[in-house]
Amino acid sequence: MGGGVKRIAVLGSTGSIGQQTLEVGRIFSNRFRIVGLGAGKNSKLLSEQIREFQPRIISFQGTEEGLQPDNLPSDVATPQSATVEEIASHPDVDIVVIATSGKAGLAPTLAAIRAGKHVALANKEVLVMAGAIVMAEAKQHKVEITPVDSEHSAIWQCLRGEHRDEVVRLILTASGGPFLRHSMNRLAEITPEQALKHPTWKMGRKVTIDSATLMNKGMEIIEAHWLFGLPLQSIDVVVHPESIVHSMVEFADGSVKAQLSQPDMRLPIQYAITYPERLPNPQLPRMNFDRPTSLNFEPPDMAKFPCLRIAREAAERAGTYPAVLCAADEVAVELFLSHRIGFLDIARLVEQALEHHRSVSQPSLDEIWAADAWAREYAAKWRPE
Amino acid sequence: MGGGVKRIAVLGSTGSIGQQTLEVGRIFSNRFRIVGLGAGKNSKLLSEQIREFQPRIISFQGTEEGLQPDNLPSDVATPQSATVEEIASHPDVDIVVIATSGKAGLAPTLAAIRAGKHVALANKEVLVMAGAIVMAEAKQHKVEITPVDSEHSAIWQCLRGEHRDEVVRLILTASGGPFLRHSMNRLAEITPEQALKHPTWKMGRKVTIDSATLMNKGMEIIEAHWLFGLPLQSIDVVVHPESIVHSMVEFADGSVKAQLSQPDMRLPIQYAITYPERLPNPQLPRMNFDRPTSLNFEPPDMAKFPCLRIAREAAERAGTYPAVLCAADEVAVELFLSHRIGFLDIARLVEQALEHHRSVSQPSLDEIWAADAWAREYAAKWRPE
Numbered sequence: 001m002g003g004g005v006k007r008i009a010v011l012g013s014t015g016s017i018g019q020q021t022l023e024v025g026r027i028f029s030n031r032f033r034i035v036g037l038g039a040g041k042n043s044k045l046l047s048e049q050i051r052e053f054q055p056r057i058i059s060f061q062g063t064e065e066g067l068q069p070d071n072l073p074s075d076v077a078t079p080q081s082a083t084v085e086e087i088a089s090h091p092d093v094d095i096v097v098i099a100t101s102g103k104a105g106l107a108p109t110l111a112a113i114r115a116g117k118h119v120a121l122a123n124k125e126v127l128v129m130a131g132a133i134v135m136a137e138a139k140q141h142k143v144e145i146t147p148v149d150s151e152h153s154a155i156w157q158c159l160r161g162e163h164r165d166e167v168v169r170l171i172l173t174a175s176g177g178p179f180l181r182h183s184m185n186r187l188a189e190i191t192p193e194q195a196l197k198h199p200t201w202k203m204g205r206k207v208t209i210d211s212a213t214l215m216n217k218g219m220e221i222i223e224a225h226w227l228f229g230l231p232l233q234s235i236d237v238v239v240h241p242e243s244i245v246h247s248m249v250e251f252a253d254g255s256v257k258a259q260l261s262q263p264d265m266r267l268p269i270q271y272a273i274t275y276p277e278r279l280p281n282p283q284l285p286r287m288n289f290d291r292p293t294s295l296n297f298e299p300p301d302m303a304k305f306p307c308l309r310i311a312r313e314a315a316e317r318a319g320t321y322p323a324v325l326c327a328a329d330e331v332a333v334e335l336f337l338s339h340r341i342g343f344l345d346i347a348r349l350v351e352q353a354l355e356h357h358r359s360v361s362q363p364s365l366d367e368i369w370a371a372d373a374w375a376r377e378y379a380a381k382w383r384p385e
Numbered sequence: 386m387g388g389g390v391k392r393i394a395v396l397g398s399t400g401s402i403g404q405q406t407l408e409v410g411r412i413f414s415n416r417f418r419i420v421g422l423g424a425g426k427n428s429k430l431l432s433e434q435i436r437e438f439q440p441r442i443i444s445f446q447g448t449e450e451g452l453q454p455d456n457l458p459s460d461v462a463t464p465q466s467a468t469v470e471e472i473a474s475h476p477d478v479d480i481v482v483i484a485t486s487g488k489a490g491l492a493p494t495l496a497a498i499r500a501g502k503h504v505a506l507a508n509k510e511v512l513v514m515a516g517a518i519v520m521a522e523a524k525q526h527k528v529e530i531t532p533v534d535s536e537h538s539a540i541w542q543c544l545r546g547e548h549r550d551e552v553v554r555l556i557l558t559a560s561g562g563p564f565l566r567h568s569m570n571r572l573a574e575i576t577p578e579q580a581l582k583h584p585t586w587k588m589g590r591k592v593t594i595d596s597a598t599l600m601n602k603g604m605e606i607i608e609a610h611w612l613f614g615l616p617l618q619s620i621d622v623v624v625h626p627e628s629i630v631h632s633m634v635e636f637a638d639g640s641v642k643a644q645l646s647q648p649d650m651r652l653p654i655q656y657a658i659t660y661p662e663r664l665p666n667p668q669l670p671r672m673n674f675d676r677p678t679s680l681n682f683e684p685p686d687m688a689k690f691p692c693l694r695i696a697r698e699a700a701e702r703a704g705t706y707p708a709v710l711c712a713a714d715e716v717a718v719e720l721f722l723s724h725r726i727g728f729l730d731i732a733r734l735v736e737q738a739l740e741h742h743r744s745v746s747q748p749s750l751d752e753i754w755a756a757d758a759w760a761r762e763y764a765a766k767w768r769p770e
Contacts, residue, residue: 157640157642158642160545160546160547161545161546161547162545162546162663163661163662163663166662166663168665171674236674238674245643248645250671250672251663252663252664252665253652253655253656253659253663253664253665253666253669254646254647254652254665254666254669254670254671254672255542255644255645255646255652255656255663256644256645256646256672257542257543257642257643257644257645258630258642258643258644258645259640259641259642259643260633260640260641260642260643261639261640261641262639267638267639267640270638271638271640274638276548277548277551278547278548278551278636278637278638278640279637279638280553280637280638280639281638281639284638284639285639286635286639287635287639287641289556289621289623289682289683289684290684291683291684292681292682292683293681293682293683294679294680294681294682295679295680295681295682296677296678296679296680297674297677297678297679297680298674298676298677298678299674299675299676
């Protein structure tokens with residue numbers, strides 16, 4: 001990216017990553033102008049964001065009432081209403097931050113790529129569902145996709161200045177979630193309220209549950225595979241409860257590089273939009289070794305957290321399996337959050353969906369959407385044995 | 386460095402770093418040819434090295450008898466004898482590895498730089514004694530000085546691809562040596578035999594004692610200051626007993642990068658001569674997180690390890706103080722190893738030498754050598770109170 005003020009659209013602006021993106025935009029208001037906002041619900045917060053950032057274009061797809069132009073404060077220019085795809089490809093936008101979750105990010109990501117926008121990607125399902133298509137389009141349109149996930153940002157930072165053909169292994173760190181030390185019996189009894197309390201990260205509901213099952217980490221393996229072009233078997237996961245080392249890269253000579261910081265999503269968000277510059281941000285907590293610090297690493301317990309294996313297998317089988325993984329998981333998490341299935345049922349549901357799915361190899365976008373729809377239908381009907 | 390076979394001279398070839406450099410040369414014999422060897426003692430090992438590597442030029446400055454051309458095996462071409470400066474500047478040499486210790490490295494380092502050689506520097510006293518002169522000469526002759534110390538190699542790796550003006554802090558890790566948990570009373574009783582047992586690194590005698598007093602780390606602060614151009618107050622030390630994280634760099638945005646590997650000097654040696662390439666070396670141990678791993682960090686105890694403060698103060702006062710630091714320490718370590726002073730006397734001797742020294746600001750090389758001679762005389766006469 002060159003100099004000048006960058007015009008940013010934030011899709012998913014009322015979610016956790018979206019709000020933190022706007023915080024970064026507020027700190028660096030001399031460098032970034034928020035020109036587009038998209039939200040799926042929470043019209044109240046979106047109205048506040050419109051008032052503060054005065055975007056030119058907005059998208060609101062929620063079913064709530066209340067976000068009408070005449071409800072906006074009278075001293076604010078009425079933004080133009082548009083679809084998220086229109087915002088993502090709007091001529092006034094330079095960078096599109098995909099801060100949605102689940103399947104919602106795929107269509108606007110493709111729209112942004114096709115319009116030649118720089119994409120800062122926080123919505124990992126985009127690459128899990130359709131990594132081959134998204135990366136091919138990015139290559140064709142010479143578009144940079146910069147990762148917002150802390151793990152992928154860490155890897156991307158560790159790769160800086162290195163030769164890609166000398167990378168032998170990516171080591172994704174996982175906090176292990178709130179239930180790292182739980183027995184299988186205790187895992188069966190977990191409530192949504194317990195699962196929503198993540199020990200180190202403040203995140204949205206979907207990704208918090210995915211962190212507790214380690215499905216999130218399984219999806220990150222797939223995301224890393226697409227972003228950095230390494231084979232799945234060269235991407236390892238190590239549990240690191242402190243969430244200080246955000247991931248590591250091993251090189252051909254055995255040297256390993258790691259990126260560390262206090263767990264705060266504003267750092268990877270900022271880096272994704274300011275790269276290759278690193279800007280001082282007084283709001284970000286800094287690493288401090290003035291007090292004794294212990295960083296611990298251990299292999300993940302594959303028996304307790306089967307989602308890690310399930311996600312890896314779906315990626316290895318490829319075709320539309322990863323899309324089914326995403327869709328089944330999205331529904332399963334919703335069912336768990338509404339107390340209709342247990343915590344361990346999330347993995348069971350997803351695994352059974354994959355078992356019953358008839359995959360298409362090298363799927364088109366339509367075939368991916370069809371697999372998504374099939375998996376949602378399957379998951380909605382699924383009942384624990 | 387471009388392609389082709391690189392011709393290497395190893396000065397200090399019979400020391401710990403020298404021997405390990407030759408091990409790296411043996412592994413990559415298709416890329417490196419050992420054309421020069423220099424040693425100060427151990428004629429037996431030097432003879433073996435001559436037999437194996439068949440260098441064109443050698444330097445032996447020891448007082449031992451035995452290394453005479455007619456003692457060499459008859460099937461080996463007799464190498465030409467030369468001074469270390471002649472080897473360092475010889476037209477047949479591309480890379481000079483300065484693997485000596487103490488003051489021995491300064492003259493050949495300057496000779497190598499003036500002859501336009503790539504210098505791989507393991508002898509930290511070179512930059513401590515005469516950092517301003519050495520770096521100015523390197524700049525003038527457009528010579529690259531690549532660090533061999535594991536800490537500086539780590540920093541150099543973490544800086545790869547980054548903008549130097551976005552570096553805010555270097556964090557040097559220190560194992561803390563064998564006496565990290567000793568009380569002051571126990572420190573007073575330490576024998577040379579105990580001090581020579583380093584918990585994580587296999588190194589030469591001088592650097593092992595310097596690791597136990599943390600003088601080594603103090604000198605590394607000064608070395609890092611010269612190599613990477615950061616002010617002394619932006620270079621911190623953190624104790625890390627496992628010696629896995631070899632050092633870290635903090636950037637303007639709060640992101641920290643670390644380099645990790647099993648403690649094995651062959652990796653930084655290899656990187657210093659193969660850079661920018663990273664070559665697979667089957668002899669090097671690899672990082673493995675399959676077993677639980679704990680990496681611990683704590684601030685150094687400045688009361689127990691005053692050398693850290695003494696070294697930093699000498700660097701801040703500049704002039705010929707750092708040369709006095711090196712010389713007094715070199716003598717003090719010898720006195721300790723020969724049971725003539727106690728472990729805690731090392732710091733006392735060095736500090737008193739600095740107190741009594743009359744420094745010269747922006748010293749010439751001659752003034753540095755004069756300060757070195759003064760400090761050695763002072764140290765030899767010094768007696769514990």
